[in-house]
Amino acid sequence: MADGDISDNEPTTRTLLRRVLDTEAPRTPRRRQSTRAGVQRTPLGTPFSMRLRSQTKTTAGRQPHRARSIGRLAHIQTRGQLKEQTPRTLLENILLTAPESSMVMPESAVKPVPAPQVVQVVQFSRRESSPGSLELQLPELNAPTTLAPGRLTSGRRKKRLRLSEFQQGMDQELPLSQGPVTEPPGNTGASSLSSSLNLTFATPLLPQSVQRPGLARRPPTRRAVDVGIFLQDLQDTSVATAFPGDRTPVATLPTDTVLEDTQPFSQPLIGRSPSVHHSLPYPSLSAERTVSRRTRSSGPGLQNNSPGKPAQLLAGKAEEVDALAMRFPNTSSGTSGVDGLEPLLGGVGEEVEERMEESMSLSEVKEATGAQASARAEEPEAHTEVAEAEGSWGAIEEKELEGSSGDKDTEGRTARPELASSTPEFPRARQLEFLEPAPPTSTAVGLFRQQVIPAPSLSSEPLEPLSARLPTRLQTAGPRLRQDPYKMGLSHYAKLFSFYAKMPMEKKALEMVEKCLDKYFQRLCDDLDVFAAHAGRKTVRLEDLELLMRRQGLVTDRVSLHVLVEQHLPLEYRQLLIPCAFSGNTVFPAQ
Amino acid sequence: MENDGKRSCLQPPHEVFWFLLQRLKAAVHYTVGCLCEEVASDKEVQLSRQTIAAISEVTFRQCESFAKDLEMFARHAKRSTINTEDVKLLARRSNSLLKYITEKSEEFNVERKTKKKKKLEDENKDSLEPAEAGGVGSEN
Numbered sequence: 022m023a024d025g026d027i028s029d030n031e032p033t034t035r036t037l038l039r040r041v042l043d044t045e046a047p048r049t050p051r052r053r054q055s056t057r058a059g060v061q062r063t064p065l066g067t068p069f070s071m072r073l074r075s076q077t078k079t080t081a082g083r084q085p086h087r088a089r090s091i092g093r094l095a096h097i098q099t100r101g102q103l104k105e106q107t108p109r110t111l112l113e114n115i116l117l118t119a120p121e122s123s124m125v126m127p128e129s130a131v132k133p134v135p136a137p138q139v140v141q142v143v144q145f146s147r148r149e150s151s152p153g154s155l156e157l158q159l160p161e162l163n164a165p166t167t168l169a170p171g172r173l174t175s176g177r178r179k180k181r182l183r184l185s186e187f188q189q190g191m192d193q194e195l196p197l198s199q200g201p202v203t204e205p206p207g208n209t210g211a212s213s214l215s216s217s218l219n220l221t222f223a224t225p226l227l228p229q230s231v232q233r234p235g236l237a238r239r240p241p242t243r244r245a246v247d248v249g250i251f252l253q254d255l256q257d258t259s260v261a262t263a264f265p266g267d268r269t270p271v272a273t274l275p276t277d278t279v280l281e282d283t284q285p286f287s288q289p290l291i292g293r294s295p296s297v298h299h300s301l302p303y304p305s306l307s308a309e310r311t312v313s314r315r316t317r318s319s320g321p322g323l324q325n326n327s328p329g330k331p332a333q334l335l336a337g338k339a340e341e342v343d344a345l346a347m348r349f350p351n352t353s354s355g356t357s358g359v360d361g362l363e364p365l366l367g368g369v370g371e372e373v374e375e376r377m378e379e380s381m382s383l384s385e386v387k388e389a390t391g392a393q394a395s396a397r398a399e400e401p402e403a404h405t406e407v408a409e410a411e412g413s414w415g416a417i418e419e420k421e422l423e424g425s426s427g428d429k430d431t432e433g434r435t436a437r438p439e440l441a442s443s444t445p446e447f448p449r450a451r452q453l454e455f456l457e458p459a460p461p462t463s464t465a466v467g468l469f470r471q472q473v474i475p476a477p478s479l480s481s482e483p484l485e486p487l488s489a490r491l492p493t494r495l496q497t498a499g500p501r502l503r504q505d506p507y508k509m510g511l512s513h514y515a516k517l518f519s520f521y522a523k524m525p526m527e528k529k530a531l532e533m534v535e536k537c538l539d540k541y542f543q544r545l546c547d548d549l550d551v552f553a554a555h556a557g558r559k560t561v562r563l564e565d566l567e568l569l570m571r572r573q574g575l576v577t578d579r580v581s582l583h584v585l586v587e588q589h590l591p592l593e594y595r596q597l598l599i600p601c602a603f604s605g606n607t608v609f610p611a612q
Numbered sequence: 613m614e615n616d617g618k619r620s621c622l623q624p625p626h627e628v629f630w631f632l633l634q635r636l637k638a639a640v641h642y643t644v645g646c647l648c649e650e651v652a653s654d655k656e657v658q659l660s661r662q663t664i665a666a667i668s669e670v671t672f673r674q675c676e677s678f679a680k681d682l683e684m685f686a687r688h689a690k691r692s693t694i695n696t697e698d699v700k701l702l703a704r705r706s707n708s709l710l711k712y713i714t715e716k717s718e719e720f721n722v723e724r725k726t727k728k729k730k731k732l733e734d735e736n737k738d739s740l741e742p743a744e745a746g747g748v749g750s751e752n
Contacts, residue, residue, distance in 0.1 A: 551701060551704060552688065552701075555685065555688060555689055555697065555698075555701055556688055556689050556690070557689070564688060565688075568684060568685075568688050571684060572681065572684075
């Protein structure tokens with residue numbers, strides 16, 4: 022061939038390889054050059070085989086293959102010397118004799134580095150293939166090898182693995198790892214991801230579909246209960262006013278029991294007043310049970326019990342609420358914080374006791390309506406918690422959004438004058454009612470009505486109908502909403518505080534902590550409200566929260582909100598807040 | 613001396629800025645000192661120099677913070693001008709201060725309104741003045 026003749030004048034590796042890689046089969050070996058090529062190659066052939074042997078010796082795991090290949094190669098070499106040693110034949114020989122290797126990706130891609138000789142190139146490629154397979158470098162060769170398709174598929178698998186890694190984090194990456202190839206990249210990804218996604222283990226993965234954005238864990242049956250609870254609560258509140266001094270037997274309970282109630286769902290928020298007089302017949306019973314529960318709960322720990330406690334307390338109550346509590350182990354901690362007793366009321370223990378009584382009675386299915394009321398009352402908490410959970414997971418934002426539910430609680434507190442959990446509490450409750458008539462009611466009610474936090478994706482749906490229903494609910498059953506979940510939440514925070522303090526804490530200290538938390542959340546919600554009003558809006562939005570964080574000094578010119586989100590939130594929440602571009606030119610969440 | 617050398621090494625705008633900053637701080641310090649002297653004479657309490665220096669430093673930094681906050685508030689309300697609303701938002705923490713500012717702003721608004729009205733009235737007939745005065749009085 023003319024081309025061959027021309028190029029043969031300068032038999033460089035590059036030209037030879039090019040000829041090899043050309044699809045046209047050089048049927049005619051370059052006989053003119055054969056002798057010269059043969060002369061050139063034969064001395065190199067031996068070092069080639071020698072080097073091959075040396076290289077193969079280095080690879081320990083492939084000794085049998087290598088031995089076979091060496092034998093074969095030697096045979097081929099001898100054969101090759103007989104026939105024309107074209108580059109193609111050389112490469113074919115190599116392909117045939119290459120050992121079965123794993124799917125390890127070669128460190129470098131095909132290396133058509135212009136080595137001076139074809140053999141050297143082959144050696145080089147051979148060297149690279151020693152850890153891997155040679156056919157990785159020559160996929161274009163027509164020489165059919167079983168390994169080539171295998172390698173391609175492994176590459177595809179690897180690509181798929183990486184994509185899944187990015188998309189779904191660690192949880193799917195581990196089961197997908199398939200051998201040595203996938204493990205190294207997977208492990209690096211895992212190590213990098215694990216550091217940032219420690220929390221993802223606790224929470225199940227989000228569905229990636231946009232149709233159900235965010236945490237699709239809302240129990241559907243909630244709304245159906247609300248109306249019944251509301252009506253029942255209306256009756257109950259009217260009845261409850263007739264029994265002011267019923268709480269005397271309850272007052273004897275120790276105050277540390279307040280720490281028990283960590284789950285807002287477990288506490289019948291609105292059904293308190295009905296169960297007040299209903300629970301009277303069973304003070305001893307409930308006292309025993311509550312005491313036992315408290316000892317149980319206070320013993321093991323703090324926040325770890327929060328998922329456990331609702332399970333206990335919600336024995337006979339709305340399972341969806343319980344399920345929600347279980348599903349949000351972390352948010353429940355926040356929600357239970359919301360349920361914390363108001364320290365200002367003083368009789369924290371008694372109130373908790375009553376709530377326990379109520380829960381007990383509810384679990385006994387004697388106060389079905391009370392249970393409904395509590396479930397309903399807890400639902401807004403749960404919803405707010407859901408909003409909180411999806412909106413802010415980190416400690417920073419958790420507090421802020423916690424304040425939203427806390428604000429609801431303030432409203433509830435002011436609006437329940439007659440809810441005397443105990444005789445000592447009752448005059449204090451009255452005092453409270455009078456002490457904070459105007460500002461909390463106005464601000465709290467306004468805030469409560471405004472607290473439809475349009476979370477980027479999640480809880481706008483449940484929040485909106487709730488908010489629509491809640492204003493009407495507040496006027497009658499608001500105080501209970503405020504008191505129980507709010508106090509429970511505060512007490513939960515106090516427990517967290519004592520846990521992280523790693524030291525035993527006095528009850529008074531915990532109460533002070535609760536008081537401070539209360540003031541903090543009050544101010545938080547006030548600020549959010551004012552910021553929203555300043556922008557001429559009635560809805561608190563993300564910008565308001567960012568402004569608040571800026572004022573707090575968490576978001577600075579150096580540290581933006583996105584940085585904080587990335588630092589503190591797990592991936593699922595982060596995806597809700599920071600728009601990520603997915604395949605197909607879709608951005609989620611849509612902005 | 614080393615500081616002077618560093619300052620001279622700076623580019624002109626930075627150097628000028630730093631110089632002006634120092635002048636501003638000095639002015640604030642002087643004003644704070646005068647106010648502190650007044651308060652000291654009122655309460656018959658002595659104030660040391662370090663105290664006055666500390667107060668002036670805190671005042672200066674707080675003014676910086678206020679300025680940043682005001683700008684943030686104005687931007688939050690999608691405005692490019694700082695308004696009295698922004699100032700009120702800033703002062704909402706302290707009730708007495710907020711009240712004071714609100715009263716002052718109302719007075720200011722009233723004054724502006726009366727001025728505008730007077731200008732209009734001067735252009736219009738004189739018979740409108742008593743009615744406007746009565747209206748202004750009712751507003752007050």
